Amino acid sequence: MACDEPTKHKTQTIQKRVKQTVLDKIAPKDPTAKRPGFYVLLDKPVGGLPSNDGVGRHPVYINGDRLVTFAKMVGGIDDENILEMLRTAKGFRKLVHSVGVSIVGDLPDKVVTFTLGFSGELGSGGSRNSMKITTDGTEHIMVMDEQQWSDSDETPQEFLFELVKPKDIATATVKLYLNDGYTVPEVDPDPPVAFDTPAYGEMIARSCLSTGNNIRIKRVLQQLRDGKPTTIAFLGGSITQARVRFPRRKCATRARPMRPSAKGTHPTTAHMSATSKRALAARPASSASSAMTATSPAMVRCNPI
Structure with missing residues (x-):
């Protein structure tokens, strides 16, 4: 939709003020x-x-x-x-x-x-x-x-x-x-990203190790849609941290409903309560695998640890 010159000028003035406010x-x-x-x-x-x-x-x-x-x-x-x-x-x-x-x-x-x-x-x-x-x-x-x-x-x-x-x-x-007598190079804290350079393309290529195969997660999602009993395990990171320190209602896996919400869904930490970074560091690797084997989850949700 076209606008007259006064309206256009007013719009440009407002945009300049907003931009300056952001910069400030x-x-x-x-x-x-x-x-x-x-x-x-x-x-x-x-x-x-x-x-x-x-x-x-x-x-x-x-x-x-x-x-x-x-x-x-x-x-x-x-x-x-x-x-x-x-x-x-x-x-x-x-x-x-x-x-x-x-x-x-x-x-x-x-x-x-x-x-x-x-x-x-x-x-x-x-x-x-x-x-x-x-x-x-x-x-x-x-x-x-x-x-x-x-x-x-x-x-x-x-x-x-x-x-x-x-x-x-x-x-x-x-x-x-x-102080006087000391110098350091001037560093731009937020340099522009050179998207069109070969170096950027190589970095992006290295960042993707595998696109994977999503057939298994599709199978679990269909199982949830069908309302079938489903066990989903959570391993590591803040989502299971303090699982035994705080009441269960305050644990992330308990306080936030599963989405999509499906009757018969069973979130579990696979017997690895409080699986924070520190807790996992103190556990033998075999405890994680044995816990997963015991619960046989349909899907394992892993946080960065």
């Missing part, structure tokens, strides 16, 4: 003066864990090899000298000039408290410094030299995000800006 939410505002730096968290979902004081707390641990891994995977850092400095409090403060944090929430006027914490000698509590961050995507800067730190700090310990309520959720981005 996903891009950090007011970034720090141009210093070399790299991301260690990028659009990471954070949600508060309930606490007695009603505040939702979400820790992101950066001790051990965690911060080094974040620097490699998120920031693209492969300089071994820089990675080694991230392992200790002394090296971190020598390397890092400031920490930039931006948070996007469901509403832009909420406030999240960000804390950078270190651990002390022999794992004791170390120094901690915090700052308030609005959830509108504005980048807030914690300059390391402007904070009080303890000489007894040993290692970086955590990024802590404190949300007003446990039910609040947001996405957080953390970037480490470097």
